[in-house]
Amino acid sequence: MTNAPAPAAPQPAADRYLPLRRSVEVGYWVVSFCLSAAVNTATALMDYQRDGRPIQAWEPMAWEWSSALVSLALVPAVIWFTRRYPLHFDTWLRRLAPYLAASVAWSLLHVLGMVALRKLAYAAQGSSYDFGDWPRELFYEYLKDALTFAGMVVTIHVYRMLLRRMQGEASLLAAPDAGPPVEPVERPQRFLVRKLNREFLVATDDIEWMQASGNYVNLRVSGRDYPLRSTIAAMESRLDPLRFKRVQRSYIVNLDHIASIEPLDSGDARVHLKDGATIPCSRRYREALKPG
Incomplete structure (x- = not known):
């Protein structure tokens, strides 16, 4: 049976x-x-x-x-x-x-x-x-x-x-009222996501890419967007530069999630991610994606 x-x-x-x-x-x-x-x-x-x-x-x-x-x-x-x-x-x-x-x-x-x-x-x-x-x-x-x-x-x-x-709306983990923080506040390793009446943590390494949207930055995680109230420049300054790279005025990508980079005749490029998504890469930031 x-x-x-x-x-x-x-x-x-x-x-x-x-x-x-x-x-x-x-x-x-x-x-x-x-x-x-x-x-x-x-x-x-x-x-x-x-x-x-x-x-x-x-x-x-x-x-x-x-x-x-x-x-x-x-x-x-x-x-x-x-x-x-x-x-x-x-x-x-x-x-x-x-x-x-x-x-x-x-x-x-x-x-x-x-x-x-x-x-x-x-x-x-x-x-x-x-x-x-x-x-x-x-x-x-x-x-x-x-x-x-x-x-x-x-x-x-x-x-x-x-x-x-x-x-689900994301926010940065604040420093505790007393005692040292568990993780560096200026280099966040996790984000707090509030979704209806639930709260959960998202690891920074799981973020595939970020996109600026007005006064928010959308964090893409497993096909879902979690808006974080911040600017794309502020997020760039707080992320690990060896893992996250600015690829366009409105985009930051996690290098671990890149599948391929497609050069364009204009000098710009398309960044193809492992989940099938595609994000633009401007000529200004393209050099940053080359292996050092």
Whole structure:
């Protein structure tokens, strides 16, 4: 009589979600703006009908859907900006000025884009669209757009925080309150990873490569990324230079995990790792990979 195979261990939530991540993120923004446009269109039609004001059904559709489509087209720019200038509890005051400037730029692009689409829609119906007094209307639109922009920024940052918690966020081991540290603090041998309600240690030697991402550095370990709040330059200064090498402005690689290096005609190179991943190597850092 043969023993039945042991049931497979349940897949972690992060592993189940990551293959769906892109679809969920894109779907969220599409559904959000399309639903908002549909509801606002229906509301505008009901308001005009209730007040007895004449209006063509396509007009509120042109107003609301032009706004939604331009807002949707600007989502990648907001995502890039929040990644370039991430907000944290200890830095948010310094970020107020660039975020205020970004909200103004976002509003201008939004208004110009939606007015252009509305003019096209009205022209297609043999009519013309008048935005009105531009200075006053721009200020009015900015008041609404600033709230929309702030809501997008909050949504993106909260989502990223939850994603880091789910994937596991790394931190450096701090020096003990009393007594000497077990290992050198300035040359870390392990990192602490907090994942939901669990904590575990990751050996520095197990890190395959690192990539800068805004105010974080993603540590790649066994196919998983653990974000560590640091700069790539700070990490380079604390790692063993005989084992870890900077290969590009945003990448550090563990030499033990390199399978091959592919030279490119441009003078740069591709670094092929043992797990099948490929990371870029710029000409500036290529010499560092040659055996000494």
